[in-house]
Structures are given as structure tokens and as C-alpha cells.
Amino acid sequence: MDNMIFELKNVYFSYLGKFPALNGIDIKIQKGQKISIVGANGSGKSSFLQILDGLIFADSGSVNFYGRELNEKNFNDDKFCRSFRQKVGFVFQNPDVQLFCPTVQEDIVFGPLHLGVEKKLIERRLERLVSILGLQGLLDRIPHQLSIGEKRKVAIASTLIIEPEILILDEPTAGLDPLTTRHIIDLLIDTGASGKTIITATHDLHIVEEISDIVYVFGCEKKIASFGKASCILNDMELLKANNLLHIHSHRHKDTVHVHSHRPSGQGGASSIGLDTHIDHH
Amino acid sequence: MKNTNFIQRSIIGALSFLRDSIFSQEQAMRPGFLQSLDPRIKLITFLVFIVQVLFARSLWELSFFYSLCLILAVFSKIKLGFFLLRTWIFIPLFSLFIAVPAILSFFSPGEVLFSRNILGLEFMVTRQGVDSALFFVLRVASSVSFAVLLSITTRHFELLRVLRVFKIPQIFVMTLGTSYRYVYLFVEMTRNTYLAIKSRVGILAHYKSGQNIVAWNIACLWSRSVHLNEEVYKAMLSRGYQGEALAWVDFKIRTRDFFWLLGVVLLGMTNLVIRS
Structure with a gap:
């Protein structure tokens, strides 16, 4: 039971109460698992990830995090909110959304600064991440001036600096050149090897097998069409074709x-x- | 080719303004004297200069401060041509137009330097008028020059952070910083939208449909900014923001800053002694 991080039961979610995004999702995510969520555009992947990160809340059904329900009431509890944010890191699909500070450095340190991490510790983490991700020379730049690959790396750095147990990524390789894609996959593999739980939404099937043990396929009906080991799902041609992935x-x-x-x-x-x-x- | 399209001119003008501001960031990153100073000390000392300019009583005093500003620009590796163009283009020129009537005897009677008869009216330029006009223009030019020199030798985000020295609430500084960061994105969006329209309807559009395009563009940008606002707020929440904004301050005061501050204070005191 202690290993169970997220438990979603029959989760429904809609935008403005009339545009359904998730239609009865049941999923259990355990500690250390590497999960990929694949699906065509508009299949509800991003909404699902935002529910996991407590940014939006289900219309019906239940979402539990270590046995405690994720709802607005619980997030009003500062202690719970801070503990949750320290444990769960989210990399947004659009890095322009995530990089909202005037400089790269301020963007990277925003998370730990607001989560009460000591300044010296933040500096040490920043130095390490800058070296790992090759962000030297970018720290004083305005995020707008960066290339899409650099923005993506900075967005990942701004989440990794929190040192979350669970890393959620929304389309981490979308729009990237092959070399930068490779760099990010390697980073995810290394992060996964350190025991973190990684949940990635993508429709780039080339990266799925490398970064995940279990794959969930989200269908056009906004529900889970299938799930299983990456190798099984990726070999199921009919399933992929039926869900616009092939x-x-x-x-x-x-x-x-x-x-x-x-x-x-x-x-x-x-x-x-x-x-x-x-x-x-x- | 003469550019008569209002929308095109506005967008190109806005982009060129932003390019200029990025260019001035490049000046701020040069290894010059002012660039090497702590932004807090720099801001305080420049305010001291501006206050002294505002309370200056003689043309010599103003000339000294203006010359000091130019010398500082040279030591900070700012090209004088660029600096003079930037400082003289708007406010001092505007003030010059205001000051011109002051040189005439109608407003400043006194010792006549020369006179002209225009359409039967005698226009006399007086020494007192010339002095007061020069005094006014030089005071505006010196103040603007110090302000411009500060802004082009300091990165904009540092200036924003320095605002906290004056106890301006962090939430205000943060909002200003976020707006500054996203203005580029919105200008880019506007430019792309305009290009998309241009690729479909061409440059020439009836003025009525042109008005519709501008109105639609404003509405579209508004809608996008509202959506972006929601997403950015989520991104802030996701990284632990709970309504209280905190700032990352890594300014360091070094020996050079200390000596600079001391020098400016001594200069100010000397100026006071000379005046009294």
C-alpha cells in the first residue's frame, strides 16, 4: 500500500462542464514505475497529467495521492500543498508557459525558493543542474531569447531542481531536433535509474520503449483504450491504428x-x- | 517604397522598439565600468546625480554633470553617437521647442543680443532669455542622459530587482517582471497573426475590413493572453507558489562599488560646499 502513489477511480473531467476531456479513468501508479501515456491529440493526456499534479480537479470519481484525496480542500492546507509540490514535479508541454520569470536563473530557482529550500542548497542544486544540462551561459538570458531546445532544458531544470520523487512530463520531446531529443531521453533514463517515478505523456512512439515500463493508450473516447508492457503495446498494430497512433x-x-x-x-x-x-x- | 499601411507601420514600429531594447541589453552586457557595478549602488548614485542636476544653480554646474555623464558613457564602452542619439531624440528636443519662446524679450526682458523684424513685429533675443533657455535644456538633457545611461548599462531584470531596495512590494515587482517577459511573446504572436493575414489577403485591404482585422486581432490576442494567464498561474502553483512572491537576490557589493559610492558622496558634498 505504501508503494501506491496515485490511485484514480472512475475519473471524469470536462471543460466548462460540456467538453469532456476524461471519461472514466481508472489507473494505479506505484513508486518507481516508469509510465508512458500515449494517445492522439485531444485524447485527454494533458488533462490527465494536470489532474495528477493537482492543478485541476475531477468532476467525479476519486484521485488519491498516498491515500489522501486530491481536491481543492486538501490543497488549501498549506502543509499538504507544500509537501505535495515537493514530491511531484511537472514539466509543461509549452515551455513558454513554464518560463515566466525575466531570466533563466530566476525561473530555475523559482520552485525551491517558494518551497522554502535553503539558499545555499538551492545554489548547489543549481550548479549541478547547470553542469548536467549544459546551461552555462544561459542563466542571465531572457527566456524568450532561447531556442525551443534550450527552453525545454530550462523547463526540465526548473522542475528537477525541486528534486521531486515523481516527475510528470507533458510531451517533453515535441518539436525538438534529434540530438536534443536524445539528450532529454538520456536525462529521463538517468532520472528513472535514480529510482524516481516518471510519468510521460507523448505521441512520439519512438521514445516510449526507452523511457517506460508500462504504456497506457488513451483513446478518442477520452478513456484508457489499453495498457500493458511497452513492447506488447507497440507491437499491437490494430490498437495503434485504431487510436490514430499509426x-x-x-x-x-x-x-x-x-x-x-x-x-x-x-x-x-x-x-x-x-x-x-x-x-x-x- | 513609401510605407502607407497603418497596421504594417504599427507592427514594424513596435518590433523595432523591442529590438532596440534587446540591443540596449547587449550594451548592458559589455565589460565596461558602469556594467561592473552593483545595480543597487549604481541606482542610488545615479539618483544622487539626478537630484544634484535638478538643484543645480549655474550653467557651469550643469555642464560639469553632463560632461561627467558623457565620460562615464565612454568608460562604459557605450558609443557616443548611439548615446547622444538616444538621449537627444525625444525629451531634450521637445524641451528645446518649449524653451525657444523663452529666449525672446516678450518673456525674458533684458540685454538685447540681436533683433529681427518679422511681419512688422520686432523679435528681440535677450541674453537672460538665452541663458534661461540653455539652463532649462541642459538640465533636462543631463537628467535624461543619466537616466538613459543607467538603463542601458543595467540589465532590465536587474533594475526590476533593484526596485525592492525601495521597499516596493515583491508582488508588484514580480508582476512587472512577468509582463516584461511576456511582452516579447505577444509581439511575436501579433507579428505572426499579421503575416498570416497578409499571406491570405495581401497588403491592400479596404479601410473597413482593415478595422475589422485590427479589432479581431486585438480580441484574439486578448483571448490568448487570458488562456496563457491561466496556464502560467498553473505553472506557478505547480512549483510551490502559494500567493506570496519571493525573490532571488544574488547581488554582491565589492570594493569597487564601495569606492564608487564614496566618490559620489564626496563629489556631492564638495558641490554643496562650493554652492554654500
């Missing part, structure tokens, strides 16, 4: 027209170097 297209290689589906390899080797498996139908 597409079939044709293109020309010299004189031959190929028709094939784009899907990630079920085996670690190919996916780890980001290759697509082509299934030819001719």
Missing part, C-alpha cells in the same frame, strides 16, 4: 512506390536508434 502512407523510392505503415519497432534495438519498420504491401 498511419499508412505511400511514397516513392527511385522507381518503386511503397505503401507502408509508420510504427515504432517492437524491439529495443531499432527503436532505440529511431528507425521505422516498413511493412510493404506490394
Whole structure:
């Protein structure tokens, strides 16, 4: 029971009371698990993550964190709120949202500063993260002037500096070049290796197998379509196709027209170097 | 080609203003004398200079402070051409227009330097008029120059943080800082929206549809800013913000700052002694 971090039972959530985002979600997340949430655009991934981070609250159903319900009333308790924020870190999909301070340094230290971490300890953590993420020379820059890759790294740094037990990431590699994507995956693997619980929402199937043990597929009906080990889910072509995670297209290689589906390899080797498996139908 | 499109001119003007402010950040990052000072000490000493300029009684005194400002600019690796253009372009020129009537005998009677008859009216320029006009323009120019020199040799976020020295509430400083950070994003959004419109309807649009486009653009930006506001607030909550804003202060006062402060205080006292 102590290992159970999040327990969601029949969770419903809608925007403005009429646009459903989550439609009966049941999920249990245990300590140290590495989970990926995959799904097409608008399948409710971001809403789900925001519910886990206590930023929005379910219309119905229950969301428990270490056995205590996540609701507005509990978040009004300063002690609980601070303890929760120290344990759970959230990296937003849009780094422009997360980087709201006039400089990169102020953005990175914002979290621990507001969570009451001692200044010397913040400085030590900052120094370490700057070195790990290669943020030297960026600290006095205005976030607006950074490239999307740099912004993403700074956003991750601003969350990692809190040293949360649970790291939630919303599309951490969206819009990044291959090298920066690789850098972020390596960072997530290292973070996972240190025993943290990592929950990542993505529709980049190439990274899923590397960063997760369990994959949840969110369907267009805003509920969990399937879940299981990454290798099983990624090999289930029909499931991926039904949930807009796989597409079939044709293109020309010299004189031959190929028709094939784009899907990630079920085996670690190919996916780890980001290759697509082509299934030819001719 | 003459640019007559109002929307285009406004957007290009806003962008160029912002580019200028980014450029001035580059000046603040140069390894010059003023750039190396602690922002708090710099702000206090510049306020001392401005107060002395405001209470100056002679042209010599004002000339001294203006020259000091130019010397400081040179030692801070600011190009004089850039600095003079930036300081003289608005307020001092405006004040010059105000001061021009003061040189005439109608407002400042006294010793006539020269006179002209225009349309039967005798316009006489007096020494007292010229002195008071010069005094007024030089006072405005010196004050503006010190203020501009402070702003171009100090990074904007540091100036914001220094506001706390004057006990301005942190929530106000934080709101100002966040607005400063997002103004770039909104300008970028406006520019992209404008380009998207231009790519579909071209530059020439009927003035009525042009008005509609501007109104729609304002509404759209408003809606986006409201959405962004909600998201940013969530991002703040997520990292432990509980309604009380805290600031990261890492300013350090060094020996150089101490000597600079001492020098400015001594200069101020000497000035007072000379006056009395």
C-alpha cells in the first residue's frame, strides 16, 4: 500500500462542464514505475497529467495521492500543498508557459525558493543542474531569447531542481531536433535509474520503449483504450491504428512506390536508434 | 517604397522598439565600468546625480554633470553617437521647442543680443532669455542622459530587482517582471497573426475590413493572453507558489562599488560646499 502513489477511480473531467476531456479513468501508479501515456491529440493526456499534479480537479470519481484525496480542500492546507509540490514535479508541454520569470536563473530557482529550500542548497542544486544540462551561459538570458531546445532544458531544470520523487512530463520531446531529443531521453533514463517515478505523456512512439515500463493508450473516447508492457503495446498494430497512433502512407523510392505503415519497432534495438519498420504491401 | 499601411507601420514600429531594447541589453552586457557595478549602488548614485542636476544653480554646474555623464558613457564602452542619439531624440528636443519662446524679450526682458523684424513685429533675443533657455535644456538633457545611461548599462531584470531596495512590494515587482517577459511573446504572436493575414489577403485591404482585422486581432490576442494567464498561474502553483512572491537576490557589493559610492558622496558634498 505504501508503494501506491496515485490511485484514480472512475475519473471524469470536462471543460466548462460540456467538453469532456476524461471519461472514466481508472489507473494505479506505484513508486518507481516508469509510465508512458500515449494517445492522439485531444485524447485527454494533458488533462490527465494536470489532474495528477493537482492543478485541476475531477468532476467525479476519486484521485488519491498516498491515500489522501486530491481536491481543492486538501490543497488549501498549506502543509499538504507544500509537501505535495515537493514530491511531484511537472514539466509543461509549452515551455513558454513554464518560463515566466525575466531570466533563466530566476525561473530555475523559482520552485525551491517558494518551497522554502535553503539558499545555499538551492545554489548547489543549481550548479549541478547547470553542469548536467549544459546551461552555462544561459542563466542571465531572457527566456524568450532561447531556442525551443534550450527552453525545454530550462523547463526540465526548473522542475528537477525541486528534486521531486515523481516527475510528470507533458510531451517533453515535441518539436525538438534529434540530438536534443536524445539528450532529454538520456536525462529521463538517468532520472528513472535514480529510482524516481516518471510519468510521460507523448505521441512520439519512438521514445516510449526507452523511457517506460508500462504504456497506457488513451483513446478518442477520452478513456484508457489499453495498457500493458511497452513492447506488447507497440507491437499491437490494430490498437495503434485504431487510436490514430499509426498511419499508412505511400511514397516513392527511385522507381518503386511503397505503401507502408509508420510504427515504432517492437524491439529495443531499432527503436532505440529511431528507425521505422516498413511493412510493404506490394 | 513609401510605407502607407497603418497596421504594417504599427507592427514594424513596435518590433523595432523591442529590438532596440534587446540591443540596449547587449550594451548592458559589455565589460565596461558602469556594467561592473552593483545595480543597487549604481541606482542610488545615479539618483544622487539626478537630484544634484535638478538643484543645480549655474550653467557651469550643469555642464560639469553632463560632461561627467558623457565620460562615464565612454568608460562604459557605450558609443557616443548611439548615446547622444538616444538621449537627444525625444525629451531634450521637445524641451528645446518649449524653451525657444523663452529666449525672446516678450518673456525674458533684458540685454538685447540681436533683433529681427518679422511681419512688422520686432523679435528681440535677450541674453537672460538665452541663458534661461540653455539652463532649462541642459538640465533636462543631463537628467535624461543619466537616466538613459543607467538603463542601458543595467540589465532590465536587474533594475526590476533593484526596485525592492525601495521597499516596493515583491508582488508588484514580480508582476512587472512577468509582463516584461511576456511582452516579447505577444509581439511575436501579433507579428505572426499579421503575416498570416497578409499571406491570405495581401497588403491592400479596404479601410473597413482593415478595422475589422485590427479589432479581431486585438480580441484574439486578448483571448490568448487570458488562456496563457491561466496556464502560467498553473505553472506557478505547480512549483510551490502559494500567493506570496519571493525573490532571488544574488547581488554582491565589492570594493569597487564601495569606492564608487564614496566618490559620489564626496563629489556631492564638495558641490554643496562650493554652492554654500
